[in-house]
Structure formats: structure tokens, C-alpha cells
Amino acid sequence: MTTMAWTRRRMAAGRFWNQFRKQRAGVAGLTLLVVAAVLAVLAPVFLDEDVTSVVEGTGQKFAAPGVDGLLGTDESGRSILELIWWGAGTSLLIGFLAAVLAMVIGTLVGIVAGHFRGWFGALLMRLTDWFLVLPSLVTALVLAAILGGSMVTIIVAIGVTAWPSTARLIRAQTLAVEARPYIERSKALGAGHWHIMSRHVLPNVAPLLLASTTLEVASAIVTESTLAFLGVSSDKTSWGTMLRGSYDWNAASNGAWWYILIPGLCIVAVVMAFTLVGRALEVVLNPRLR
């Protein structure tokens, strides 16, 4: 029986994959993401922290691609390629963790606010609305400035400002799900709050959540780099801090276009990939958009 269930689940996953496969842009995005993630995870195998060390940096400063390393060097003679590779982990991790944080808070608040329709839900929704209207970049900036720059702070600052839209979405979805007759049926069968929230609402919002988290990661990565540009960054090398470095050391006027373009393009590519995957997921999971 359980094996059967597993087979069924695998089949469902297969069906999902078959549909997803038809979203060409989504597949392209996913491929890129998988490559980026694998590279980021493998980075410590091939590189070590020394690639970010300025003392070890042996190359020439602002060496053009081809001269010193494949993609040129930065203001301290470090290889851009190695930095990019090493920093991918940080960028992806910040994006991912911030998105997960936003998603967890958002889901919790959204489901609870949608389920308990009384004053409690109303209060939660007010709070969400309030957070929602705060200009998120500005708020994240203030938060990060107040909390001081470290990876955790950046994640918290982004996560804490990004959850309300998820909460909104989830609440709307919860309300829609809870209006479905099967909730009534479940109640008539004797189900309590927990049962309804965990067995009906959560699984039904989960796909949407997946899609929205994917999109959230994309925006978190952009936010991280913007925060770095505006002066609050984590102490780890990330693509955002690299761009910041290119700005600080005036790579543009020194003609070091590779130092500006490469991290920027990496961000654009990964963000774009996340966005494409997110949109593809939305389309697959929400047939209305097809």
C-alpha cells in the first residue's frame, strides 16, 4: 500500500516534471541554477578561503582577462574567476536563507491570519499590511544599518522585510482554500483547527509557496547586492560585495570592465534563472496562467 502510494507520488512528480519540461525558459533557468548551485557547493573542494585574501593575491592589479587568470583580476590582484566562484555560495546562501526566512514567517502568519477569521486574524493582517507598505529596501537598509553588517543581519534584514507579500499571498490562498467545500466536509467529519491547517491548507498552498519562494530568492539576491552597494554588506565575499568593490576602487574609470560586468552579469543570470523557474512553476502549478 505504501509502496503503491510512493509509486503514485513518483508518478505525480513525473507528471509535474513533464509539464515543467515544456516550459523551455523554466528549464533553461533550472539548468543554470543547478550548475550555479553545484559549482557553489563544490567551491570549497577546489578553492579555499585564500582566494579572497589580499595578502595571498599574487596577480597584477586590474589585470585584463587572459593576462592573469581567465577573467582578470581585481584591485588587489585577486582572480575574478575565483572570487566569483567562491562568492557564489555566499550570494546564493543569503538569497536562499533570506527567502526561506521570509517564507516561513509569511506562511505562518498567512495561514494563521487566514484561518482564524476573528480579531486575531484581523490584527495579524493589519500587521502584515503595515509591513507590506513599508518601503522594503529602505527598511532593510535601516535594519541592517542598525544591526550592523554581518551575514546574519543581512539575511534577517532581507527576510524581515520580504515576508509580508508572502503572507498576503498565503492568506488569500488560505481564504480561498478555506472557502472550498472540502473544508466544510472536513469540519463535519470532526476536524479541528490544526487538522485543517496542516492537512488541507498547507498542502494546498505549498506549490504556490514554492513558486513564490523561488521568486523571492531572486529578489533577495538583488537586494543583497543593492544593500552592499549602499554600504551594508556581510563580511564574506559575495557578488554584491564584489560589485561594491568595483565601485569603491573605481574599476570603471580604470577600464576594468570585467570587474564590473562579470559579477553583475552573474547576478543578472542567476536572478533571471530564479525568476524564470519561479514563473514556470507558477504556470505549471496554477493552470489559470497557462
Add this chain to the structure above:
Amino acid sequence: MSLLELDDVSVTYRIASGEVPAVRGVSLKLEAGSALGVAGESGSGKSTLAMALMRLLPADARVGGRILLGGEDVLAMKWGRLRAVRWAEASIVFQGAQHGLNPVRRIGDQIAEPMLVHGLAKPDVARKRVAELLDQVGLPAWRARSYPHELSGGQRQRIMIAMALACEPRLIIADEPTTALDVMVQAQVLTLIKDLVAQRGISLIMISHDLSVLADVCGRLAVMYAGRIVENGPSHEVFRDARHPYSKALAAAFPTVGDPLSRMAPKGLGGDPPDPMHLPSGCAFHPRCPIKADGCDTLDVELWPVGERRTAACVHVRTELEGS
């Protein structure tokens, strides 16, 4: 010449997973001033057929055969001509009136729109005509300024009918105009449609899955199953004495209150509706047929005449035919 003539019309939807033959070779005739009812199970192709009549199907639908409206082939018309025919000669009342109206425009504007588009009236004349039309469907003239959501389902359905009448077409197609309406409201709308047909000589095609409703309004009845017409004839005869087992089942589904035969004895049709992508071989109805004969699963059935002006697509009919 009949007003509308369908000759071997078929519609196939092309979707990602294959082709859906929604309508498979339907031939029909409709005389001017008469009313035809089309009945059939959900998914049997009724709406598809209706939409095909006005070439309103989505781009992924392929239409075959000929649809002659007043002698002209709708499928071969140029765009300009088609637009001129739409609404001015044949109008349609869609399934589900709630969504057939633009939710953010006033009712009056929407009723007047076809008249203006077809250049049949100047705006002020159109406004007067709107009031007239509203009156005809039993709504006060001030309703013209309402928005759709301010009306009940029954009222909206009447607005749709008023709209269909706007250009005084020769043919009105009404796709399930009463489903989803309450019993009492349903009665109101049906009465309205019946009167319109009777008094103005407008031809009507009415679609429903409720045989009793159709029998009430229409002179003739066509019953569809899996994209085909399986029975066609004068409505009361079909309703009272259906010859195809599916029509029979449909008729029996609506018991006669007071008839002791149906008391505590609901009649139904077992089995599942057919999947249009994997139709059973032979007679598409055979897996559910209570009177299935040998060979039903291979024999290609067609409409055989049953008495005068009646046809039915069942081997038993043919057997009788041959027997007599």
C-alpha cells in the same frame, strides 16, 4: 430553404496531449421560425457546436463540414461578412450569464453596443431601443444604468436575452440559459423565451441537458452523446417515448411527480461518461447501454429513421426498421 443547415459538422480541439473530437459529424436543419432543442450530457459537445455556428471557437479548434446560415457558408465567410452576420443575423446567449456581461460597464451600454457597432442606430435611438428591450424582458428602463453585479442571476440572464434581441436577428442560440438558475427564476426565463419565439417568429436553438425543459419550449429535439446526435425528432415524442437508450435515461431522470411508477424508484444510467479522447469503439454508448446487443462494440451506428421526421442512432432501431 431552411434558415440553418449543418452538414457533417465536426469540431476537433487540438490540445497538448492530443486531439479532442468534441463534435463528430453533426447534420441538422432548422426551419425559419422554429425552435430546436439540443440535449445531452455534460461534455457531449453542445456548447462547442453552438460556438461553431458563429465561428467563435478558440484558435486551437478545427471545424469541418458546412454550416449554412441563410444559404451562406459561415465557415467560408470573409471576416467583414462574418462580423456583419454575428449578432445582426444570429445572436447567442452564453452558458453562465454571470460572465457574459462585462462587469465594469453599464448594462445599457452593453445592450446598445451591437446596434452601434453594426450601424443600426444612432446613440439616442439606441438608448430608446434599450429601454424597449428591457421592457420586453420585464425589466424597468432605469436598469440600463446598473452594473451587472447589481442584478440577480435571473435578471442578468434576461439582460443577455435582451442583448440577443437588440439587432433583431433571425436566429438566437441559447446555451443552457436556465441552468444554474433557481427553479422559480428558471420558470420566468423559460416563459420569456417561449413567448419571444412564439410572438416574433425568431428561430431558436436552445441547449440544455434537461429534456423536460427543452420539450416545453422547443418543437424539435436533438439528443447528443459523445459529439454525435443520437436521436432527433419532435420534442414531445422524444421526451415521452425516446428510442435511443440514452435519451430514455435522460427523460427518466426527471420523474413525473405524482406518477406512482417513479415513487421511491429513481432511475439512472450507470457507468461513466465517455472520455472524448478515448471514445469506445462502435456505438460510443455501448459500455453504458442497458440493452446492448452483440456487435454494438464494433458496429458503426448512424441515424436511422424512426417513423415520421424522427431518427435515432441505435441498432435496435435499425433492427425494428428492418423487421417492419
Add this chain to the structure above:
Amino acid sequence: MTETQAPVPAAQTAAPTLLEARDLHVEFAARGRRARAVDGVNLAVGAGEIIALVGESGCGKTTLARTLLGLERPTSGTVLYGGAPLAYGSRALKTYRRDVQLVLQDPMGSLNPRHTVYEAVAEGPRIHGLPDEEQVVAEALSRAGLRPPERFFLRYPHELSGGQRQRVVIAGALALNPKVLIADEPVASLDASVRGEILALMLRLRADLGLSALVVTHDLGLAWNIADRVAVMYLGRIVESGPVEEVLTAPRHPYTQALMSVLPESPERVVLTGEPPDPTRIPGGCRFHARCQVLASGRAEEAGVAQRCRTEPLPVLPSVQTAQAACHYG
């Protein structure tokens, strides 16, 4: 509005009363107004009895059904089960809901699209912690006519036809071995051809399991098909009730007559004027008087009750087995 309740004659039930509504009122706040969705209802469901509750849209049928299940709390009046008033504590409700089950109109909507048939049917037993889950589920499915049950276990709702889905919903209710089934328009969204099958199933369940049922519908034909008794509801109140044969062959209340007249076989159609009634604005006097065809045609005037129709409220009908109607004219 003061309404006097008619003296309740001892209910001469053939079967013992299982579920009963006593002078039930349910109100909602709707756009700043109070909607009296259920406005004084007495109704008793005996063991093994099938009652049809008919009426037009918005008259409060669903609200009554939901209140009977404890999904809605009455503003006043009581729901009695086995003679005892219903308690609204979450534990008490849970116990109650093992005995009284609900089947909804839209079988697609009543099934969670992400749950398999097995999970859908097993939900009740799981909530109540019943043992032998798989066996219970299999039994319920086969009772509901889905045989062999194993073939359906792992199907998802969208892979089933409408009739099969409704059977799954019914099986889900049956899995708890209920005594009463409340079915809210169980066939309204089904194809005409499968409708009879489901109704036949209900009759069979009554025969096999002795199940009582309250079937909510706007379809008089359905009542004729399966019900023992019928109650006609108008604007939150039962205006006529009694054995099906009596009420549907000789309707006494003008509203019932109007309902009957729209059936295709009726010789003449009575179309009521006005839009569906509004529970936020219940007219005084007889609540039907504004649309009453008897009053409109002047027959009430002839009978000299027209004035009473307009001003004098009618008593709430008691929950008795015999035919009765709330009308000044009849």
C-alpha cells in the same frame, strides 16, 4: 413581530425521533443588516426516515442543514440529538459528528484535489482514531458502490467522474458509521444521467443500514423519488410539511402550488412576481403575501382573509408527521 407558537401536539412518530430542530433561529449580519436565514423551524428526523427539504434559492435550506450539524450556532432554539440538546464544545461536537454526517452539493469541491480517494475516505476515521482504517475505508467505498474498492484507493478526484466523486463523498461519510446523513443538494451538480444512481444509492443505504437522511433540494422530483416526508421552506420558515404523497399531490400552501406548477408536467405555470425573497427584509403578516398568487388574483379577498394575510403573522409549524400548512387561505 410577536409570533405565537401553536400548541405542539404530541408527535405521533412512527419511528423514534433521532435529530430534531426546535424553534430554530439563525441570523447573520449582512451588510449592516440582520439576515434571518432561518426564522423559526421545527423539524424532526426519525430513525430510518428520509425527509426532503425543498424551497427556492436563498430560503435558508443550507443554513438549516449546517446548523443541524453544529457548523453554525443558532441564534435561538435548540438542536436535539437523541433527545439531548447539542453541546458546542469542540470535543462534544466531535463525538456528535461521528453520528451525523454531511454530504455536500458539489462533489468536486468537497474533495481535496491533493488527497487520494483513500485519504479522503480515511480522513474521518483518522480524525476519530478508528482502528482498522484500511478495512473501514474499503467497506465504506464498496457500500457506496465503488467496487472493488482497492481499484479506487489511489485515484485522485480529478480522475473520477462526477457520480464517482459523489460516491466517494458519501463513502467518506459512511466510514464513520453515521446514524443520520444530511445531504445538501446531493445531485444538483451532477449530470442528469447519474442523478438517479446516487438517489438509488441513498435508498439502498437506508434499506441496508437503516440510515436516516435529510435531503436538501430545490427539486420536487427528487423528493418524489426518494423521500418519505417533505418540508417546504420559504424565507427561513417551513410553510408546509407532511408525507410526500399528500403534499405533492395536493399542495395546500400557495407557494408549494407555485413550485409544483413550474414542473413541466403541470398544465399551467404560475410564475411568481418579484425577485427571490430577501432574508434581511422579511415582510410582515404572512411572509409570502407579497408574492402570493392567491392574494394577487383576488381569491384571498373573496375568502375574506386578504387583510389577515397582510398583517397577521402565522404560527411556526410544529414538527409533526402529518400534513400541515401555514396559510391563512388554505
Add this chain to the structure above:
Amino acid sequence: QEPAAGKKVVRVGATQAMDSMNPFLGVRLISTSIFRWSFGFLAVPDSKTLQPSPDLAESWTSSPDGLTWTFKIRQTKWSDGKPVTAEDAAWTFNKIMTDEAAKTANGPAVENFESVTASGQDLTIKLKAPQASILENPIPIMPKHVWEGVTDLAAFDAEKYPAVANGPFIPVEHKKDQFVKLKANPDYWRGKPKIDELQVIFYDNPAAAIVGLKKGDIDLIGRLAPADFQALGGDPNIEQWNKQGRRAAYLQINHGATTTDGKPVGDGHPALKDPKVRTALHHAIDKAKLVADVQNGLAKVADGSIVPPMYTDFFWEAAGQDKISYDPAAANKILDDAGYKKGADGIRTTPDGKRKLEFRFSIHTDTPVEEKLAEHLTGFLKEIGITLTTKRLDSSKFTEETGVTALFDIAISGWSVNPDPEEVFATHLCSRRPTASGEGGGTESFFCDDEFEKLYQDQLKELDRPKRAELIKQMQKELYTDAPVIALYYPNDLEGYRKDRITSVTSIPEGDGIIYGGTGYWPFYTLDAKASAPAGEAGGSNTGLIIGIIAGVVVLGGVGVLVARRRKGAADERE
């Protein structure tokens, strides 16, 4: 876009905007520079020697005890025609001495004033204690008749144009965050400047400023970061100005911070109390690499202390045995000998084995140079078995932790030194340590050394310049050997200007000095430039043409799109 033809206009870029046009409030370099251009001071550093020379004070005398100074104020005019008198100066100083709000910018400069009085053109300042640096007083003298009506100085933005001033330039327009325009003062007592107009244009984005200079939007820009400076290379029209600067960058080491009453404060690492550890640190730092990498070679390695070599009089450099050079081996040896053993992870521990040598390095948030420095130092110290972790603090927090609460181990520090270095030495006095109640006195090191104190007091009184310079050098040696601070390098003054526009400029000191941000108005007073081309040739019409072309293209494109859409209209049908 171009200034009116025939006028000599010089546009200076600044990567800061004015904080306030009120000289009592404005403290930013850009603000004080503008004040220097528009107001007179008691004295200015001489453009050649940097020694005080007459400005608004024609001459001065001091009493033998050095406590009473009398200045003769020059007979000249404010730009509104009113005469300048000693009253103006007295009012200015007294205002600052009595009004808390007026203290905002230059409070400390009058702290030592007992009283200031005026009679006619004579100004008498009585001091509480002798002060050699009184001639370096940084306070611009304001027109009393204009300013005495201001009731709330803290809220006064002084945005009235043209301003009443008496310097070489008079502010005539200020667009917030955009630019300040100054006109040459025709009645300036030294004579009208050579140029007609000076404009200061603000940039938030240094990259944009570089682009601006290259494009000719601005003519001069000072205080460049090394990278920005190098970006100017290769442009034939741009002069790269790379001279010794007035700044020293050094590390501040928590060698056992105490309050004024001698109680320890803070949580500094105990190992740093050991002078050997500090010396080892000093040995471990490759200053040449720092100069090369952090300053792109545009700095001088510091083998001395806090006075940069620009001030030749006071500059001191270690030599011979005293000199601590980059030698990680020596550093390791010192530490090994002192018992700081390396653990298994390569990190040393204190001799008692209780604590690892793990230091924090406090820097400011959002300062790329410090960030880079931190990266390097971390690398250097790793070589000698010391872990350094970077701690970023916003400026207020930084000041608090490194100047009051002493919650640091090593911190970045730096100081721009005035021609008279007194103030920078004062920051290492015992009295500058925080009080017991935790109020800060502005120490830069928590240093408190008897010898140093004595030297300081001596130089205060020493009015003979060579002798005083000797004392000051001794103080530097003191700081060098005891190493409460370790000087890293002296960043160069990096500037750039357009040769094709600016025809001559005199730096301060003349020759190899500073142009922008130096003390005194000399560079800008002596600036000469080409007159802008007559109208019609460049600029305005050019822009107009470009706009015209763009507008034309847009309109044409729009029409094209419309036409295309019309055409397609017919085909825009579908099933």
C-alpha cells in the same frame, strides 16, 4: 551649460555636500574650505613656509608670559561696504565662548581663551595658559553687524546671498546638494583674484565625478582616492597632482586603557599590554605592501609617527637601531622569546596559556580603504600566529568604543595634521582619556605617559620654532617606541585638474603642496584659468542640437510605430 563667454570660471568637484553655510556650524572639509575662501582669519600659514603670516591681523604682539596677545586688525571692507574692525573679531570669538550653539564647529579653538576685547582696530586676547598655536586659530571672523541679529544660531542656515564676506571669494548662490557659486571679491585687500567665478559642484558618486572631470564638467577635483586618481591617467588634458599629504594613517592599540583616574576600562586583550607584543605587531606589518596595495603606491611608508613628512619642520623618522622594519621572523622571535607559544592550530597563546592571541580590529563601516587594510593586516598577523577579526562600526559607535569605553583591541586611526601639529599631540594626553563617569575627552590612544606629558607642556611654552620642533620630534619618538599607535603610512594628496582650462595654480606650500583642502586660500586665490569660449561655439547650442536630434528621432520613431500599427490594424484579426 557653459558659463557666459569671456569670463574665467573654475569649477571644483567635491564628493561631499555642504553641511551648513553657517561657519559656526559647518565642519565638513568642503564647508570649511568655502569659509576659508570667503572670510578672513587672524593669520594664515604662509604659502611657502607654512608659518603663520598676517591675514586679517596685520600684525601681533604677545606679552612675555605668552598669556596676552594683541592683534592689529587690517583696515578693509566687508562686501557690503562696511569697514572691518576688531569688534567683528571680538564678537566672533566671544560668541563662540558664550553661545553653546556657536561652539559646534570650533568650540575647542577658544577653550583656552580667557577673554577677548576690542578697541578700534586692536584686538586683545587673554589666554588661560600659554599657547603657541594661537596663530593657527581656525575661526573665520564674521561681520558682527550682519550676524548679531541672529538669535538662534543653531537654527540659522545663513542662506542669504550674496553673503557678506571679506575673503577673496563671496558666495553668491547655493543650490542644496547641487552647487555653490562664488564670485571674485573685487575689493579684496590683496587684490581681486585672477578668476571671476568659482563654482563648487557636488557629487555623491566619485565615479561620476571622475567622469565629470574627464568630460570637462568640472575643472578640478581634490582628495581623490588612489583608484580614482589613477583613473585620470592617460588623459592629455588632465594634470595628475600627486604630492605629499597632510594625513597620517595609523593603528591605535589598546595597550591597557584607563580613565583619567587611572582605573582600567574596556575589554582590551591583555597581551597587548606587553610592549613586546606591540613591537612584534609592528614588525609583522608590511607597510610597503600596504602602500602598494591599499594606496596603490600613492603614499609614503611611515617609519615615523603621526606627523606627515609634508611638514618638514616637525617631521621625525626613526633611523638605525630605533627603526622597526618589516620582519616577520623577528616578530615571531620576539613572541617566541616572550613565551607566546603557538598552539596546534598555529595560533599563539599568552604565556599563562589562558588566552589565544585573537584580536579584534575595529574599523568604520563602509570605508573601502579600511576594509582593504583589515584584509591585509589579517593576512600579516596570521603569519605570526595571531588571529585578527574585523569589527565594523558606524562612526558614532566607533568613536565611543575606541575613545571612551575601550571595547577594542586594535583600531584604525588617522589624523589630518594642521601646519601646527599641537592638536594631534594633544589627543595622546592623559587628560584626554575618558573620565570615570565615562565621558570622553577625545583620546586617540588612551596614552598616558609622564615623559610625553612633560614634553607637551614644554613645547606649548616654547615660542622658538626650531626648539619647539625638537620637542615635538621627541614626542613622536616616544609614541614610536612605546607603540600605543603604529603609524602605517602617509597618504599622498591626490588631485587632478584640467590643464586646458586651469593655466596656473599655486599649491600650499608652494611647489609640492596641496591644492584643495589645504589650510588657507592660496591655491584658489592664485588660480588662473582660460576664459570660456564665446557663446555659440560650444555648449549651449551643442546641447540644443543634440536635444533637437533626439526629439526628432523620438517623433519620427513614434510616427513610424503609429503607421506600422495602423497598417497592421487590418491584419490584426484572428479566430
Add this chain to the structure above:
Amino acid sequence: MTAPLDTTEPVADQAAGSGSARGGTLRYAAVKLGGALLSIAMVIMGTFFLFRMLPGDPVRALAQGRNMTPDQLDLERRRLGLDKPLLEQFADFVAGTLRLDLGTSYEYKRPVLDLILERLPATILLAGTALVVAVGLGVWQGTKAGWRPGGRFDRFSTGTSLIFWSVPTFWLGLLLLMVFGSGIGPIPGIFPTRGIESVDAPDGFAYVLDVAMHMVLPVLTMVGVVYAQYLLVMRSSLLDELGQDYITTARAKGLRDDEVRRRHAVPNALLPTVTLVFMRIGFVVGGAVTVEAIFTWPGLGQLFYRAIKVPDFTLMQGTFMLLCVSVILMNTLADVVYHVLDPRVRSA
């Protein structure tokens, strides 16, 4: 006719109907405004406590590393009311805020409100223009894309907008500045790189042109980043509308395709887009901070950016509060506008 239908529709109902619709909007607006006020109150409260969480001593922040005597510090502390208990400080803060007294900037030594008001017009000019252009572009492209989903134009415009959407604002700004500000290769650097106007700005129409030239790059940057969302929303909401039955009705009525689009689909699809425009003001504000910092645009964003750099906490606090409040008000406006535009919500 046998059945008189609805002939006795109550006239009073009609009056009540339209009357209540109008009153409804007013009441709705009042409710929304009430909600907004509550949100603003929360912003004020949140701001106070957020900035009280700051590390360090605000007075020392004010000193900014300059040397201050204990007396001076004390005085400042008293002047800022920091010697009072927290609750009292809060009361003062609220009272001050209500009097529009946002305190005095540490850095500029001037009332924060003055600073803000000075810079507001520039931000409104920049963000407003960018918003108008972005909405125009987004709606236009979204309409075209949604009309033929999957078509060449759709793929092209959606793809392009997504690329821009993925680009960090500051990066785009810097690139534009490098390419069109300083000029690269054959591309001349014709656009100014800083500010809102030239120093020697001409008068009259030429002045307008001058400002327009200065606006090109910042506006382009902001538009590039935000227009994608308008495009996507317009596209999907048009797709939604196209699936509706009333579109089929319109086609059945014999309307030309462009008429169907112009008269039915687009106006209806615009509704959610309009709301989004207002809802996403916060996003635009965030973009303004970056863009203004890059192009030295003398607006609120720049002010805020500088306040963070310093850090000037009163200024940060005041600007933050103002940005939040304006976004809240815009959102409220969005709700009300939607309410007015869409008859469905109006009477719900």
C-alpha cells in the same frame, strides 16, 4: 405576456442603490483612511523604538567623532531630551511628530522637516516621471504581449523586461552612467552625470530642456527596473480578461478585434495594474534611494542615503518615517481609486 416580470421594481430602491454607492465610496474611503492612520501611528511608534535600539549614544553620534567636553555632551543630551525616562521621550517624540517637528539633523544642524521639504520636489519629479514612463511602457507592452501570448512580441518584450527586472538598480545606473554619461567608443557621453540642472542653468524653455537632459539617465535607470512588473501584471491580467466570457460575447456581437481589446479587455485589465502602480510605490521609493545616490539627484533618496552614510539618525528617522507615510497614503489612495474604478468592489 402572461407573467408580468419585475414591473413593480421599487423606485426607492434605485435611489437608495445609487445613493448608497456614493456614500459607500465615502465610507469606504473613511474606513481606509482610518486604517492608514492606524498604520501611520504604528510607523511612528515603530520608528521610535527601532531607532532607540540603535547601538551607541545618539549624542556621541551627534558629535561625530569630534571632541566634546562632558558639559557639551550633557547639554546636548538635555537638548535632545535624552535625560528623560523612555516613556516621556516617547510622548515628546509623538507630540513632536504630530506637530511635524521631526527633530534637527545632526549633520545639517537644521530641522529635518525643512531638509525633507526642500528635497521632496526633486524626488517627486524623478520618481513621478519614472513612474509615468514605466507604467506607460509596461502597460503598452503588456497589452501587446498579452494579446498574443507566446507570440514573437510577447517573448521578446517579456524576456527583455525580465532581464531588466533581474538587474540590480545601482548596476544598471552605473552602466548607463559609464556608457551614456562618459561615453564609450562611438557612443558620445551626451548626458549629464549628476544633479538636476547645470550650474549655469539657462532660463525659460532652455531650462526645462536642461532639466530634461539631466533626467534622462536616472529616469531610464528607474524605468528599466520597475517597468517589468507593470508589463507582467498587465499581461497576465489581460490574459485573465481574455479568458472571460464577456470577451466572447463582445466578439459574438461582431466587434472587430481591436475594438474588443480597446473597449473591453484593456480597460478591465487595467484595473489591477492601476492598483499595482500605487501599491508598489514603496518599490519605486527604494529605487529612488539608489538612483539618486548614483546621479547626485538632490532628492529625498539622496538625503536618506547620506543620512545612512554619516549616520545621521534623526535625519534617517525623519526620512524613513516620511517615506513610509507616503507609501501608506499611496496605498490607501490605491484602495480608494480601485474602489471608485471598479463598480464590483464599489457596492460590495
